[in-house]
Amino acid sequence: MKYHTSVLLKPSSSRCNLNCSYCFYLKKQEVYPWSDHPSLSLETFELFLKQYIPLSSPHLTFQWQGGEPTLMGLQFFESAMKLERQVATQTGDGNSPLTQNVIQTNAVLLNDQWARFFKKWKFLVGVSIDGPPEWHNQYRTDLQSRGTHSAVMEGVQHLKRYKIPFNVLAVINRINVDKPRELLNWMIEQGFTDLQFIPCAELQAGGDSATENSITPESVTQKQYGQFLVELLDAWLEIGVERVRIRWFDNLLQMLCGYPSELCQLAPNCGYIVLEHNGDCYPCDFQVDNEWFLGNIHETPLDAIVSGEKFERFSSLKNKLHPDCLECPWKTLCYGECPSYRIMNTGQAEYSLPYFCSSYKKFFGTCYDRLESAAVEAAENRGLRVPRESLSPGERTNTQPLLISQILDVAKKNKVGRNGSCPCGSGLKFKRCCAVFRP
Numbered sequence: 001m002k003y004h005t006s007v008l009l010k011p012s013s014s015r016c017n018l019n020c021s022y023c024f025y026l027k028k029q030e031v032y033p034w035s036d037h038p039s040l041s042l043e044t045f046e047l048f049l050k051q052y053i054p055l056s057s058p059h060l061t062f063q064w065q066g067g068e069p070t071l072m073g074l075q076f077f078e079s080a081m082k083l084e085r086q087v088a089t090q091t092g093d094g095n096s097p098l099t100q101n102v103i104q105t106n107a108v109l110l111n112d113q114w115a116r117f118f119k120k121w122k123f124l125v126g127v128s129i130d131g132p133p134e135w136h137n138q139y140r141t142d143l144q145s146r147g148t149h150s151a152v153m154e155g156v157q158h159l160k161r162y163k164i165p166f167n168v169l170a171v172i173n174r175i176n177v178d179k180p181r182e183l184l185n186w187m188i189e190q191g192f193t194d195l196q197f198i199p200c201a202e203l204q205a206g207g208d209s210a211t212e213n214s215i216t217p218e219s220v221t222q223k224q225y226g227q228f229l230v231e232l233l234d235a236w237l238e239i240g241v242e243r244v245r246i247r248w249f250d251n252l253l254q255m256l257c258g259y260p261s262e263l264c265q266l267a268p269n270c271g272y273i274v275l276e277h278n279g280d281c282y283p284c285d286f287q288v289d290n291e292w293f294l295g296n297i298h299e300t301p302l303d304a305i306v307s308g309e310k311f312e313r314f315s316s317l318k319n320k321l322h323p324d325c326l327e328c329p330w331k332t333l334c335y336g337e338c339p340s341y342r343i344m345n346t347g348q349a350e351y352s353l354p355y356f357c358s359s360y361k362k363f364f365g366t367c368y369d370r371l372e373s374a375a376v377e378a379a380e381n382r383g384l385r386v387p388r389e390s391l392s393p394g395e396r397t398n399t400q401p402l403l404i405s406q407i408l409d410v411a412k413k414n415k416v417g418r419n420g421s422c423p424c425g426s427g428l429k430f431k432r433c434c435a436v437f438r439p
Contacts, residue, residue: 005306006061007052007273008285009045009069011076013038016067018106018148021139022173022200022218025067028288032276039072040277042079044298048275049087051302060088064103065285070110074117081121102126104169106140107155108148115162125166126196127156131183135175139218153190160191167194167247172228174200177220180232188244196247197232199225201355203344210345210355222355226362233367241374242381249371255333256375257386258399265338271315273306281305283314286340314339320350324357330364332397364393372396380404385424385434404437411435 014028015038032038053060062084081101088099103118104126118125129152130136137147159166168187170176176183177199187195200219207214215221220228236246241253251261264270274282281294281302292314295305305311317339325336336342337354345355364371372390379386384401391399402424410416410423411430422433 004056004059005272006063007048007056007275008063008065009040009275010065010067010285011040011045011069011080011277012067012071013277014067014288015071016106017071017108017143018068019141019143019145021141022171022202022216024202024286031288031290032278038277040076040275042076042083044277044279045080046083046087048279048297048302049083050091051297052273053088053091055303055306057088057091058098060084060099062099062101064101066104068106068109069103070105070114074113077117100124104128105155106148106152107159108142108151110155110158112158112161115158115164118159118164119162123164125159125164126169127152127159127166128169128171129153129156129192130170130173131176131179132186135179135183138175139171139173156190165194167196167245168192169196169198172197172199172220172225173218174220174224177224177228180228181235184232184235184239184244188239193243194245194247199228199356201341201344208347222358223362225356226359229359229363230366233363233370237370237374241378252333252371253375253378256372256393256396256399257379257384258397258401266334268319268335269315270318270339271311273302283311284340286338287314317349322351322353324353328361330360330368330393332394333364334360368393380437385437387426404434407434408438 013032013034014025015034016023016025084099084101101121102124105128107127117123128140129149130140133147133149136149136152140148142148156166170183170187187193201210202216202219203210203214204216232246233249236244236249241249248263251263251266255261255266261267264272271283274285274288275297276282276288279297281297282288282292283294284292292310294308294310297305318336321331321336325331325334328334337356337360339349341354341356342349342352345357346352369390375396376386376388379401383404385404385407386399386401407422407424411434414423416423416430418429418431418435420430422428422430422435424434426433
């Protein structure tokens with residue numbers, strides 16, 4: 001059995017050197033106490049590699065996360081990379097493995113040695129920054145309650161010095177949610193042009209469903225987040241979609257061109273492999289709890305874990321949609337969103353609406369036409385032909401993009417005249433369709 005998927009590795013579990021007040025990982029100490037100093041051994045990692053690589057080769061994506069993964073130290077990571085290469089050579093399917101290592105870090109431990117390591121092993125790095133110091137330091141503090149912005153920016157300088165590709169992840173919280181344009185402009189001023197924005201949405205202790213009185217003080221409301229997305233899109237389109245990459249928007253554009261989303265929250269199905277430090281496996285980083293414990297690779301082979309009933313059940317959660325979702329015009333751009341936000345909203349994932357449902361309705365209802373136009377323009381800039389006329393989201397996401405160069409070759413081969421029907425199948429005259437792309 002092949003199961004091509006990425007793996008999220010938590011070498012130090014949720015253990016971290018910061019004390020961010022909104023961090024949901026802090027609660028994971030109940031499952032894996034930090035006092036036990038959780039750390040992934042090379043023996044456990046090697047066992048995982050021997051099970052994962054034959055399952056997913058040649059497409060191997062390792063996402064190193066935490067807590068804070070750099071707490072493991074450079075010596076561990078150097079050994080881990082050598083193991084990756086060694087085991088891939090020994091147990092792969094004969095093809096050259098297409099290996100990608102990604103690390104998400106708070107950056108406070110980064111130095112030139114780390115930067116040289118990332119360059120050597122071609123890591124993609126994600127850095128968490130919530131904006132300028134007065135915003136970032138409000139929630140992202142160290143264990144002594146001191147702001148961390150200056151330490152993070154110093155870590156970023158090491159990445160820049162060695163030309164390490166990195167993106168910036170900003171958590172959208174009560175401090176920055178009303179300032180999307182200012183936040184985006186600040187990011188660009190720092191030279192950050194590959195961005196992710198993740199909303200903070202957590203229940204207070206003891207809460208089992210979301211109301212404005214039950215979410216944490218750092219969390220954003222549905223109304224705030226919907227308006228944030230609308231204003232952020234306006235600012236992004238003004239700046240230019242090719243100049244700045246915003247991952248959520250990029251995924252929407254590729255979906256509107258007929259390609260699947262790479263973000264599980266926007267895909268029809270979800271579920272991936274989360275490997276805890278001791279070999280325990282889960283189907284989602286938001287669901288590292290007893291309910292969704294899948295097994296331990298020291299006791300159950302990984303292929304049995306991903307083919308097991310519980311993993312299959314989790315994978316099917318997302319398509320158990322609320323009746324409102326089935327009738328929603330935006331269904332194929334959302335698919336009921338992340339099951340974790342459904343659990344937060346109502347206490348259960350099946351047939352529930354997600355916490356941010358009204359946010360997305362506000363966003364898509366306000367911005368769909370602009371998104372559609374941006375998707376068509378982006379496709380054509382990449383040499384693809386998609387319908388230019390206005391289509392519904394369902395029709396647009398079912399589009400089959402065509403290579404403009406191939407359409408022009410067919411037209412030339414068949415001697416299609418300017419007034420002939422365009423070979424792309426649009427029904428338009430060639431001169432009013434793909435002929436405009438001829439050099």
